[in-house]
Amino acid sequence: MSNRKKMAVMNVFSAIMYYVANSIIGFINRKVFTVYLGSELLGLNGLVVSVISMLSLLELGVASSIGYSLYKPLEEKNYGEVKAIMQLFSRLYRYIGIAVAVIGLVLIPFLPFFVRTTIDQNYVIAVYLIFLLDAVLSYFMAYRRTIIVSAQKDYINKNADTFLYIVTGILQIIIICVWKSYIASLIVKLIFTVLNNLYLYIKAGKMFPYLNDKNLHGEIEKEVKDKIVYNVKALFVIKIASYCVVGTDNILLSAFADLTAVAIYSGYTLIIGIINNLFNRSFGYITANIGNYLIGHNKEEIYQFYNKLNFLNYLITSYTSIALLVLLNEFIGKVWLGEDYVFPMAAVAVLVFNNYLRFCTQAAEAFRSAAGLYSPKPFVKYIALLEGGVNLVVSVALAYFAKMGIYGIFLGTSVSTTISIASIAWINYRFLFEKKVHSFYLKFFWYMLWAIISGCVSVLLFKNLYTRNVLFNIILGLVVSFVIPLGVNYLVFGRSVEWRYFIDMLKGIFHKVMQKVKKQ
Template identity: 40%
Template sequence: MKRTDYVVKNIATGVIMQVVIILLGFVSRKIFIQYIGIEYLGINGLLTNILSMLSLVDLGIGSAIYYSLYKPLAERNYNQVKAIMNLYSKLYKFIGILVAVLGLMLLPFLKYIMKTDISSTYVNTVYIVFLMDSVLSYFLAYRSNILSADQKGYILNNISTVFTVITTLAQISIVFFTRNYILFLVVKLVLGVIKNIFIYVITNKKYSYLMDKNKPLLKAKTKREIIKNAKALFIVNISTYFVFGTDNILLSTFVGVAAVGLYSNYLLLINTVNTLIGQIFQGIKASFGNFMVQKNLKEANEIFEILYFINFWISTFCAISLFILLNPFIELWLGKGMLFNIITVAILVFNFYFRGMTNAIEVVRNAAGLYNPYPFFKFWSLTEGVLNLILAMIFSGLFKMGMVGIFLATSVSTCITAYVLPWNVYKYVFKMSSRRYYIKHIVYMFSTLVIASITYFISSLVTTDNHLSLFMVKMVACVFVPNSLIVLFFRSSKEFKYLMNKFNVKNAMLLIRKKHK
């Protein structure tokens, strides 16, 4: 199978998987809030953040090892692949035990960060189930990485889709018939274990050499690269957690658990879009890594510029749609009492857009394993994380800005990585000036602002008391106006022409095949 075939297959199955998850997720969330309540939804979000903090003990090992699989898989060096996977297995078992120990040590402190009237005994029980789910995943889930690195992410997507459907339907049934939140979590835990066992069996069949009893030695150079990248990734992961993983903890501390529940609805929608976009770039990542191993840097940079234009198009369309449609959709879905004001929504969407515009550059960074560039980037990443945490506490605690202060802190701190990461990638991967990238970035940002203003104005022209009709009109405007304006503004660019040529070639081939038939 060709590299482009893998990309298309990985993206297609990933998008289908996410559409299924989205539809089931909306139904599940509606039923959860109706029968269990917004406060329990807040607890769910808060404990998820806490467990994300514990996952930092991964130390970046998972991503560092994942990158190291590209080359031996491309070269069919099965001894090195097995050596790397053996290392993965040993380290992840150790990490799983460490997460369990640290998680239990954190148990007595839950009451200090959770503002709720629900009994501490019940909350502790829920936390233990969350912890077990996280710990057990380390013992088998690492096997999925070999499929992803080998450009066979579509297999994982198909498995995930099936298990997500089964899990969500089972959870919906439990909520509807029993209202039992703990049983709701236990079902997810059990089915998660079964899913990982299933993936383990499949990888044994597809990569039978992993079952050989001989234990090949890992190359010294590969081991050094893994250790170097893991050290840098540990700092990057801490920084990412400070920026995106602490919001629920800060909201619970300064505002209350109910605020976490409200925020989780917006986060569900934003993360849904993020995940759909992520499936596109995840589908490209392994193939881009394979491309960089086999091609020169000039060709890689040319492909990146196409990818960056696609990144801009997707991010602009999605950000404008979220800004215009988030509140109308939540009002239809959950009711008017679940809404944030327009300023809060604008800040959330800005954060989504600004971080989303780094997807393309992160594909290059990840494909190249650029986590420790002498070691500049990791320290800027740490600065971003620390700055976000400090600003969030100042804005929310000192200035009493509440949740707006927490989200605004993310807006300020995110700028660091958004502007430093491209400089690093161009200097250490493409080995050329990043000036061209920043010029494009400014053009894209200005274009997004103009397109957003025009779309917002047009979507506001229609007014009606029928909320569903109003939502549908706004949705139509969001589909046609931004995409039409992007085509109008960029129809002469080389990136747009490249995409149109690709599209026309494929159509021509289809027409030829039909004629022969």
């Protein structure tokens, strides 16, 4: 195995371990939090995280842009330019850290407008300041993580982070269980985060000793500087739009409902995030393969290949969404957090629908990325801002003026996501497939119709077979949410080219496995 492939395997394995550790600690920590500290503090935690995330927009996408600019000089062993880029990175992050600190302190008087709670405001400010300090200190040391990633050794970062999550998570659980101190648990997290960043800062210095060489000087080429500025602008727009769509819900829930709603919502987002990482985000890993396919095939072949992957995207997203619809309240209410931490079924249905809308175009997004069609026209990069703006306006209008509360906030996301879906479809069909976009919408709504029918039938069947045994109900829900969509999809799509393609693929994989077993 080549060194490059070995590092790739190590990166993937460490990422999996990080994800598993983060998920397990997250589940346990959330349960301990609700038992010993209550829903309001859990909601406060989620709200402050959202506010700090808003401040992190000042980062402007600098880390990603710098990371891209390091690939070439690292490959060419142009250490002078690497050092110059990292020095620029260090200066930018110091300025950003100072800006985050100043703006974060200025926001303190406005916290009562976002926090509807009986918790003492001085306590709220103390929690906020610890989070703010954590964020600010990271800007002064964490920037060296980027060169480790660019050198394709991200497993070093992930292994350190995994250790951090495990140790910090265990200590926080002990502190909360024994002393019931939220502040103390945050201070522990702050200390270990600083130590983790310090370790990686020193580690990067040893891995790339020229970073500390005072006699080494270099310059950044004008083309590289221009590329960094261009990427920062583009990524800043994307970051703002993304935050407006997925990062503002906690703030809106706190402003128009209360911190308890934020606490309940955080449980749903944790589970939905884990499921999506397991299933729906798989398309992000095949972008490079799609890119290779685009090079050697004509438009019609590319379009047919897209249809097959789009159908697979539909199968995965509809299955995960239906399973979530059937089992979310059962798992959260009966197994994990308790009945006080569940939304009404109607609210869950909107959340799951938003999840379906968000991930039903993953195949389309993978083709867009592989073809490099991020901004085929100058105005395209601003469509994401339109989506974020619509989400905020519609959410506030429905939650406040229409008095719809949490339903209005969630429906605002539903409305704004349609803009993203429409833009991705237009870009692919106009510039990649060179076909009329109406064929996308016909298939999109046809797929969505059968996903909704499968979901409704699954929920009704689950309710009719529901028992008092929680374990049986969980197993029942998993079976129902798989069998019903499978049956419906077979009846509707069983004779389609896409269905036969994946059945033949599964048969081929099974045949190869059986041959290997026989040889052994």
